[in-house]
Amino acid sequence: MKRHGFVILIIGLITGMLPAQSPADKRPTERAESTGAAQNPKGSWVFLQDDPENSLVRLSADERSVKLVASGVAGRGLALDKDGSYIIAARQQLLRVTPTGTVSRIAAAPPGSSWVQVVVDASGSFVVADGRKPTLWRVSADGTSVAALASLRRFDIESPEGTDRFIALTIDASGDYLLLFDGTRRQGWGPVHFLRVKPDGSLAEVQLSGLRLQCPEAIASDGRGAYVITDCGTHDAVLRVSTDGAVSKALTFREAFVGPWGIARNTAGEIIVTGIGTGQIARASGDGESLQEAAVRLKAPRAIVWDPNQ
Numbered sequence: 001m002k003r004h005g006f007v008i009l010i011i012g013l014i015t016g017m018l019p020a021q022s023p024a025d026k027r028p029t030e031r032a033e034s035t036g037a038a039q040n041p042k043g044s045w046v047f048l049q050d051d052p053e054n055s056l057v058r059l060s061a062d063e064r065s066v067k068l069v070a071s072g073v074a075g076r077g078l079a080l081d082k083d084g085s086y087i088i089a090a091r092q093q094l095l096r097v098t099p100t101g102t103v104s105r106i107a108a109a110p111p112g113s114s115w116v117q118v119v120v121d122a123s124g125s126f127v128v129a130d131g132r133k134p135t136l137w138r139v140s141a142d143g144t145s146v147a148a149l150a151s152l153r154r155f156d157i158e159s160p161e162g163t164d165r166f167i168a169l170t171i172d173a174s175g176d177y178l179l180l181f182d183g184t185r186r187q188g189w190g191p192v193h194f195l196r197v198k199p200d201g202s203l204a205e206v207q208l209s210g211l212r213l214q215c216p217e218a219i220a221s222d223g224r225g226a227y228v229i230t231d232c233g234t235h236d237a238v239l240r241v242s243t244d245g246a247v248s249k250a251l252t253f254r255e256a257f258v259g260p261w262g263i264a265r266n267t268a269g270e271i272i273v274t275g276i277g278t279g280q281i282a283r284a285s286g287d288g289e290s291l292q293e294a295a296v297r298l299k300a301p302r303a304i305v306w307d308p309n310q
Contacts, residue, residue, distance in 0.1 A: 041268040043308040046086060048078040048262075050276065050302040056086060056097055058310065059281075061266075063294050070101040076131075077117035077169070078262075078303035081141075082124050086305065089118040089128055094139055099310050107143035117169035119177065121199070127177055131164030134183060136197060150201045155193045156183035166192075168219040168229065175199055180216035180229065180241075192216055194245050210247040211239060218263045218303070220271070222250065228271060230260040238263065238273060238284075238291065251284050251291050262304040274301035 045059040046069065056069040069086070077089030081096070087106070088095040091114045094106040106126070109115045110133070117129035124141040127149060134152035139145065156165070166182040177197040192213040194206040214233025222228045222240060228250050229239040235257055240250035251271065258277025265271050271291075272283045279297040 041266055041270075041308075043266060043306055044310050045264070045266070045272060046078070046080075046305050046307050046310075047274065047298055047301045048073070048075060048086075048088060048303040049298060050074060050076070050300045053299045056088075056101075057298065058307075059296065059298075063296055066296060066298070068101075069099070070097045070103055073097060073103060075115075076164075076302060077115070077129070078305050079118045079120050079126070080305045080307060081120050081126075084307070084309045086307075087118050087120065087126060089115040091115055094118065094126060094128060094143070099307070105143070107139050107146050110137075110146065113137075114164050116164050117167055119169055119171040121171060122175060127169075127171070129167045129169045129179065131167055134165055134167075134181070136177065136179075136201075150197045150203050152179075152181055152183070152195070155181055155195070166215045166217065166232075168216040170219045170221065170227065172221070178219065178227065180213065180219055182213075182215055194241065206243070206245040208241070208245045208247055211249065213239070213247060217261045220263050220265050222271070223265055223269050228263055228265075230263045230273060232259060232261070235260060238271070253282060253291050254293065257282070261302050264304040264306050266306040267308050272304060272306075274298075274304060276300055276302050 041061055047057050049055045054074040055071045056073055058067045058069050073088055075088040075090035079087045081087050086097040092109050096104050096106050113130045114132040115128045116131040119127050126139040128137045134156045136149040138147050138149045168180040170178050172178055179195040180192055182192045194208050197203050213231050217230045217232055219227050219229050226240050226242045231239055236253050237249045238251040241247050257275035257280055259275055261276040262274040270283055274281055279299055281294040282291040284291045
């Protein structure tokens with residue numbers, strides 16, 4: 001019994017010599033465990049760079065490596081297909097770029113068209129937004145069929161000839177296509193329309209409320225049932241639109257972006273945004289904290305996709 005009491009005494013003295021860990025000391029460890037996976041998820045960001053770069057580049061998830069995927073490719077819209085290739089809406093054509101950099105043409109745009117946005121549906125076909133002839137086109141996976149899916153002509157008002165309209169396009173979990181469309185092509189002059197297009201081409205407008213959109217550039221799911229938007233008329237924030245059309249600020253930049261354009265979300269819920277005017281890249285955690293600028297800048301980043309495979 002005496003020996004047992006002596007051991008307890010020694011343990012107590014040793015324990016008393018160690019600094020006590022307060023709840024505040026524990027919080028950073030808990031925070032690191034909860035966000036560590038989100039900071040470095042498996043995969044990479046792929047950027048489509050516009051003139052004069054005209055290239056696809058890959059940025060590692062930790063932002064430490066930028067590698068060229070393919071050069072000589074220009075366009076405005078970017079998507080990832082079911083086989084892991086990158087699909088580019090390259091105005092007069094639709095291009096496919098493999099992860100190793102092989103470039104091929106899927107289909108040519110109709111005369112007078114300018115394909116500016118693209119999404120991939122569940123069947124592997126492509127739906128492309130036309131900035132010159134306000135139309136959604138459906139392109140078969142092999143490129144042999146190009147057919148009009150839905151006309152946006154009734155929303156097109158006084159658009160100058162030879163210019164691309166502001167169109168942001170995404171596809172939701174049900175397979176519907178969601179568009180933000182400004183048919184005036186004059187920032188702040190006309191209304192922006194929030195449109196839902198069914199796979200059969202039927203179209204319905206959702207009335208917007210709240211903050212005013214001026215020139216929507218890109219739209220992506222926020223992972224919480226709504227959508228995040230870049231708008232060239234709003235340089236200090238990323239906007240959010242709910243499925244019923246309510247527009248609000250989602251994330252605020254520490255410094256104003258010059259030409260906020262591309263936006264995407266990765267598998268960990270992080271959101272990344274590009275500023276085409278200065279090459280800025282900013283990212284935010286999925287919990288909605290303020291956007292923080294990345295250490296790296298690119299030359300002319302326009303569109304983004306998250307590639308979970310590379």
